[in-house]
Amino acid sequence: MTAPATAAPNALPSYLEAAHGPKSWLLTRDHKRIGILYLVAISVFFVLGGLMAVLIRAELATPQGDMFSSDVYNRLFTMHGILMIFFFLIPSIPAVLGNFLLPVMIGAKDLAFPKLNLTSWYLYMIGGLMTFGSLLTGGIDTGWTFYTPMSTTFAQGQVLVTAVGIFVAGFSSILTGLNFIVTIHRMRAPGMTWFRLPLFVWAHYATSIIQILGTPVVAIAILLVGAERLFHIGVFDPKYGGDPLLFQHLFWFYSHPAVYIMILPAMGVMSELVTAFSRKRVFGYHFVAFSSLFIAVIGFLVWGHHMYVSGQSVVAGAIFSFLTMLVAIPSAVKVFNWTATLYKGSISLQTPMLYALGFIGVFLIGGLTGVMLGTLGIDIHVHDTYFIVAHFHYVMVGSAIMGYLGGLHFWWPKITGRMYDEFWSKVGALLIFVGFNTTFFPQFILGYLGMPRRYHMYPAEFQTWNVLSSAGATILGVGYLIPVIYLLWSLKFGAKAPANPWGAKGLEWQTASPPPVENFATPPVVTEEAYAYETSVPAKEVTVGI
Amino acid sequence: MSTVHVTPVRTYLLVFFGLMALTFLTVGVAHVNIADHLPGQVTDAINDAVAMAIAVTKATLVVLFFMHVWHSARLNKIVVWASLFFILILFAFSLADYFSRGWLGVPGK
Amino acid sequence: MASEARPAPLAHHFDDYDQQRESATLGMWLFLAQEVMFFGGLFLAYTVYRWKYPAWFALGSNQLDVPLGLANTIVLIGSSLTMVLAVRAAQLGKARQIAGWIGATMALGTAFLVVKGFEYHHKWVHHLIPGAGFHIEGTTDPAAQTFFVLYFCMTGLHALHMIVGLGLLAFLVPKALRGDFSAENHNWVEGVGLYWHFVDVIWIFLFPLLYLLGRHHA
């Protein structure tokens, strides 16, 4: 895309240099700085959640419960799930990369509502601190799913505080989605038509729909749980005429689509990575773009697949199973189109591309086991076993986080203006891939054998696979440690990044690294479709080896 | 430059009185067992249906005129329809579970 | 563009007022879509429980005071009228009128809440608050509480929205008097107006669902 912005990218001070001091960060309205605020916050929550995972895996290395009491163990996995899902993965790509890049990619100066954007971050922080506070004061033992009447009547601990924390964080997510949709509709640069949008933007558009329409339903469900606990009234407890399944319907109405809040942005990143590192137009642009919307909409129709054996009617089970099958197709379409994009490309295996390829491999396993779970006859055996645990870690830890890390590496030079170490980043990517599969593949076997999830102790014959899994988690932990080190290192010692280190297309690569406050020195005008690599030879900007 | 449409006060008043009329109507019919006044086998639920029909009419009036959707950009209309569509999904599929409990000879409540 | 009176300036990242206004209304509508889903969960709960316990719902709704509910409905629809007139005044750029109509809206909104307060008090006196002290004439089945659980959740959340709305309106009055709103730029009035009407729409459904259905049995 030609834009006059390339002329003098360094004329303006970058968003990092424009102002200094804590106040300039905590009161900023610049979407880029808010993206950084999120980056710091979610990283902290990730490490917290990850440490709990390490404790879980340590405990599960032996069949007896020898490290923790049952009660502590239950609190560990509950908090692990809550922190990872609500405070790490859901905000990860949208709130960090999306916040930073979306306005730049469409040639806008900022999101439509900058103050609201900052408000979202504060809501997120309030929610996060409440949840963290409840953790410090004993945590909760409901599981991240809050099933009633367990959560309303029987659970110990700070259910109320956590519930309110999630409720508040939910509104942060809603407002982010709202901001994105308005921005995409109203703030595009001249010439940036819908079908010239990068697929990353399409993915975020679809994600935002889910955030706006799904999140309020879980919010009200959680609020009712809170009310039931507080006032001892029967909303969901059958003792007072309540219906526990109603909670499950409300919860999964959000929480199934929520898994697409986690994966769709990662898929958006994927489309950027695959095109940039094969220097080629994406294959089937329209199919990839619309499949995101299709996933978002059909994703709202399948929630009952979490409830096949819950006492839901068998007819409803069959309907939900049928629709679950349909939702697999647009994901398949994406995978095939990415593969086809590589055909006759100019493929370079730089670190972000390694993550992209890892994503495809891992997502295949995660997604296809998802289809198995969607199959009624199989789910009646593996429901609530480690098969589920393996499935969702494959899609969440494997796919979504690999997408996130791939994106973070891809845009790191743009965000920070620094290059990271090529060698160590490849070692890190490799270690994460190996560690991840060693951790979670054995869990499929455990699951089919019948090992239930959320078990503190288990029969001795399951031990070998569990030891393997715990060993893998150690590798994975070290794998995650490596990027932390070299990325932090790069901030100070990394080489200065040029405007377009990868020779990639997209408006964000046409402005300086890091970008100036309002993103572009002169407002860009778009004259090309996305990924029109064939029209230019990005010779000079390329600095990193092949 | 502004594309804002200014609605005459008369329209607002008409809508208001329409809403008032419907409010009294719905209170009035609520005390009548409509099924008794209709020929044939009509279930009790007819009262619910009438009340909801009136409520939907009232809500539509508010949305179209007070909330200016009548003169709004197409996109805002789409948002309205989309929220209705998704609320319908929530209802349809949850109730599909409840209403089909016990079908196919599988017990359930 | 009428540039001599430009009370609230164009935000730095917008190109013109049209873009700014369209963004604001779209944002508000999306927020309301979110609200629809939020209340939708409660309406679903209502539907499910009413289907499960028709008798208790008929019994429950017969405990409510229709005249008060009706009065409140009239008050609330009236407040929607005054609100829309405030928005109209803003569209025409008439600062004092805006403030006047907003004041009227706030008065009606407060009246609604006061009446609601009396109703709650009445429920309290008659042991109709769900929980340990709940008692209703005609049954000891604990499921009979379900109606009142929903009654309080739904009307309570609605009242909470009204309180937020009143706060927003109060925030607009000085702005209006200061002359912050012009024909080009009155997004705040418009946005709060949409919100207020939305709260009205919720009540339009709550009133028959809670007060009226099941009346014909009594």
Place this chain on the structure above:
Amino acid sequence: MLPNAPVFPPVSSTLASKVDTLFFFTLGVSVLFSVAIVATIAAFIVRYRRRRADETGQEIKGNTLLLELAWSIVPLGLVMVSFFWGASIFFESARPPADAWSFHVYGKQWMWKVEHPEGKREINEFHVPVNQAVKLTMTSEDVIHNFSVPAFRLKMDVLPGRYTTAWFRATKTGTYHIFCDQYCGVDHSKMVGKIHVMEPQDYKRWLVSGASAGGAVASGEELFVAKACNTCHRPDSSARAPVLDGLFGKKVALVDGRTVTVDESYVRESILSPATKVVQGYQPIMPTFQGQISEEEVVQLIKYIKDLPPAGAPGAPAAAPAGGKP
């Protein structure tokens, strides 16, 4: 040091082999697609590796619609096979065969209680005869649990406030795990048991041996008197209430115009929440027994009502066991 590592669970019920076949089908499809896609990607990487720093990919021209359709429709076909196959197994697993013996299961934080058709009771142990269909009617006394026997590929949630059912026909004698698969609080992981599949004659011998666990519960007939049901539900009683003889399995018209079939759930609801479904022609005067009667007592009453012969039929309401007789 470590015990050996099994990779596949025992296959010990009629359902198990069916579930496994379907599992291997989907596994095969998955492996096929994964290998094909990964191989293609690997080939592309080798073939189209970037040679020069300023190289770009070649644009692909032409109509790709057919390709897009192909790779949408082929997976669609496969998942549809998977759906229908899976649904048929699911329906089969949900509908017990007519000859099934009826057992009751109670979940309670954190134990399983089982009651055999003729009244013998055990806790966290479950003895069943081989090759006999067994139907479980399950309920919980507190939170949601889940009764799971991996060797049978059997799993069903156990809810408070209602009954769910499951069934199996064990095909191999042996001892297998029972797990609670729904998180239910502190000792969820200790809510485990053993199911012992025995030869029929061994099962018979086991039945008559030893005492039953979990304390005795009064029989339904005794409860019917103790809870004063008989004061209303006897033809000669003063209160006007329906006679329950021969009621089970019939259809009943309700005052609000609906009809219901009298099954376990309905009788349970009639006892605990009588005004929810009021029988046509009667006043809702029956008191609720909620909180005054345990889940096990409810089941005793249900069994008793189930076995009441139609009015006028010879023979007093026998104390014959419900379901089938071993």
